[in-house]
Amino acid sequence: MKLAIVLLFLLFPASFSAATASGDTDGSFNVRHHLSTVSRYGAGKDANTGSYVPSAIPEECSPIHLNLVARHGTRSPTKKRIKELDQLSIHLEELLKQANDGEKNNLHKIPSWLFGWQSPWKGRQKGGELVGKGEDELYHLGLRIRKRFPELFNEEYHPDIYTIRATQVPRASASAVAFGIGLFQGNGSLGPGKHRAFSVTSESRASDVWLRFYDTCETYKQYRKSQEPALDKLKEPIFDKIAIELVQRYLLNFTRQDVASIWFLCKQEASLLDISDQACALFTPSEVELLEWTDDLELFMLKGYGKSINYHMGLPLLQDVVESMEQAILAKEENHKPGTFEKTRLRFAHAETVVPFTCLLGIFLQGPEFEQIQRDEPLSLPPKPPQSRTWRGSLVAPFAANNMLVLYHCPGKAFAFHC
Numbered sequence: 001m002k003l004a005i006v007l008l009f010l011l012f013p014a015s016f017s018a019a020t021a022s023g024d025t026d027g028s029f030n031v032r033h034h035l036s037t038v039s040r041y042g043a044g045k046d047a048n049t050g051s052y053v054p055s056a057i058p059e060e061c062s063p064i065h066l067n068l069v070a071r072h073g074t075r076s077p078t079k080k081r082i083k084e085l086d087q088l089s090i091h092l093e094e095l096l097k098q099a100n101d102g103e104k105n106n107l108h109k110i111p112s113w114l115f116g117w118q119s120p121w122k123g124r125q126k127g128g129e130l131v132g133k134g135e136d137e138l139y140h141l142g143l144r145i146r147k148r149f150p151e152l153f154n155e156e157y158h159p160d161i162y163t164i165r166a167t168q169v170p171r172a173s174a175s176a177v178a179f180g181i182g183l184f185q186g187n188g189s190l191g192p193g194k195h196r197a198f199s200v201t202s203e204s205r206a207s208d209v210w211l212r213f214y215d216t217c218e219t220y221k222q223y224r225k226s227q228e229p230a231l232d233k234l235k236e237p238i239f240d241k242i243a244i245e246l247v248q249r250y251l252l253n254f255t256r257q258d259v260a261s262i263w264f265l266c267k268q269e270a271s272l273l274d275i276s277d278q279a280c281a282l283f284t285p286s287e288v289e290l291l292e293w294t295d296d297l298e299l300f301m302l303k304g305y306g307k308s309i310n311y312h313m314g315l316p317l318l319q320d321v322v323e324s325m326e327q328a329i330l331a332k333e334e335n336h337k338p339g340t341f342e343k344t345r346l347r348f349a350h351a352e353t354v355v356p357f358t359c360l361l362g363i364f365l366q367g368p369e370f371e372q373i374q375r376d377e378p379l380s381l382p383p384k385p386p387q388s389r390t391w392r393g394s395l396v397a398p399f400a401a402n403n404m405l406v407l408y409h410c411p412g413k414a415f416a417f418h419c
Contacts, residue, residue, distance in 0.1 A: 029285040031266070031276050036295035036393030037351050038267040040074050041137045044398035061410040063149050065328035066344045067321045070141070070402035071354045072175040073134025077268055079127045085119035085268075088261040092117060095252045106251045113278045119265075120273065130174040131272060137400040138175045138348075142182025149406070152343050157184060159199035161339065166348040167211045168202045175400070176200045176348040209316045211349040213356075217313040224302055231301055234381075235294045242287050250282070263291045271399075289385040292392070296382055299393045303355040305369070308376040311359035318360050321345070325407050332409055351397040358403060364390050 032043040077085070092114055099107060121127065146153050155161060162183075166176040180198045188196020202208075209216050239256040246254045254262075266279035266288075283291065300306045324345045331341035347353075362370055369379055382391040 029288075031280045031285075031288055032270050033394060034288050034292040035267045035271055036292050037299060037397045037399075038271050039394040039398035040133060040271050041141075041398055041400035043271075044394050044401065057408065058410055060412075061408040063152055063406050064332055064409045065325055065342070065407040066145075066149060066152055066346075067324060067405040068145075068344070068346045068402060069317065069321075069354060069357050069404075070138075070175070070179070070346075070348050071351055071397060071400060072169075072171040072348060073130055073137040073178065074271060074399040075130050075134055075171045076124075076127050076272065077121060077264075079125070081264065081268075082119070082121045082124050082127050084261055085265060086122060088258070088265065089117060089119050089122070091258065095254070095258075099252055109250050110252065111250070111278070111282065120269075128169075128171060130171040130178070133272065134171070134175065134399060135178040138178035139182040141400060141402065142179040143185070145404070146183050146185075153183070153187075155339050155343070157187065157196060157198060158339065159201075161342055162198070162344050162346070163342055164198065164200045164346045164348075165211065166200050166202055167208060167350065167353075168205050169350070172211075172348045172350065173200055173202060176346070179346070179348065210320050211317065211347060211353050213313045213316060214352045217309075220309050220313050223307060223309050227301055227307075231298055234297060238290050238294050242283070242290065245284075245287065246282065259291075286385070292394075293382065293385055293389075296389075296391055296393045299351075299355065299396065300379075300382055300391055303352055304391065304396070305359055305365075305373060305379040306381070307378050308373065311356040311373075314353070314356035314360055317347075317353070317357055321405060325405070328407055351401070354401050354403065355397050358396060361403065363403075364396060366390055 030043075032039065035043070096110070096115060099110060153162075164176050164180060166173040177200060180200070181195060184196050184198055186194045188194050190196060203210070203212075205212055205215060207216065214220055236256065239259045243254050243256050243259045246252070246259065262279050262282060266283070269275040269279050280288070303310055305311075324342060328341065328343075358364070359373070362373070365373070372379060382389040
């Protein structure tokens with residue numbers, strides 16, 4: 001018996017046009033396409049319009065096993081970031097007072113929303129949880145996967161057949177639950193939607209080498225700590241330049257830290273609250289693209305192709321994927337009865353998981369870069385705007401980003417690997 005392995009990517013493209021890289025394909029500027037890893041799943045897909053070409057699957061082939069590695073859905077800001085926004089509110093009040101004590105005829109240059117602004121998360125003691133939009137992203141992902149591969153989900157549910165794993169971080173396990181509700185909808189007896197209970201398992205944070213390898217790898221922790229000063233040095237000129245431009249534009253004494261905090265607020269408002277005419281509107285499109293680049297730079301250096309340790313530490317996850325497929329191949333070759341072998345292995349984690357795994361698969365590489373990573377050579381940093389680039393956080397790892405690998409049985413054909 002011969003099988004063909006077909007690799008499908010539900011979101012990630014092999015490449016995209018320079019027009020998409022530098023802006024929006026219709027000529028207008030949509031800030032939601034430039035929020036790096038704070039982008040919602042739908043915005044990431046919209047920014048990637050026309051560049052994804054599905055793998056060609058012969059009609060005689062049928063799927064026998066599916067692996068999914070997904071990031072959690074859209075979440076609220078973390079407790080640390082909530083405090084940062086509270087500090088921003090205090091500082092903005094101080095800047096406005098200074099402006100009010102100065103030239104009164106300059107106040108008209110200050111956007112009205114800044115007066116009396118308070119963080120939407122003021123008073124919150126906790127954060128980082130999956131929000132309704134994030135639940136929706138994973139729920140509909142589950143619906144789409146079941147619709148696309150109905151033959152994989154035609155058996156009675158068992159946790160050993162449909163394995164679901166998540167990290168111990170609540171937003172990851174909540175994402176797994178939202179996904180499972182969509183995936184198994186209509187196959188149970190609970191409520192009007194005929195939902196069913198299903199199992200989500202997690203490893204301890206201290207020992208999860210498959211989904212939280214970045215927490216268990218001391219070499220990586222040391223590398224990350226050593227790189228942060230160099231990363232800050234690369235980003236600081238951008239923040240300083242934009243701070244000067246904002247001061248000239250609004251006559252408020254914005255600092256480098258203010259720029260960083262307002263940019264964070266912009267991303268939260270646009271992604272979580274669908275507000276793009278406040279914090280985001282303080283920046284010009286070219287400034288947004290530069291700020292996006294600083295985020296993408298950090299993603300590249302600390303999680304992506306910037307250093308081989310970033311993705312080498314994800315090898316246990318890749319090995320788990322390969323072993324599960326080998327087991328499925330063996331079950332098919334030995335004609336195991338339906339209901340006796342695993343059909344899916346579904347994992348829900350974080351950008352720190354998905355990005356290294358994406359790099360292990362060689363996605364977003366161009367020209368000789370594939371040979372470079374085979375030699376463990378770091379790739380050149382993503383070019384600064386207005387130059388186009390392949391590496392963008394909004395495409396590499398938006399909320400709910402995922403890699404899906406599907407194993408197909410193709411009778412009478414040799415092994416094949418398609419992207």
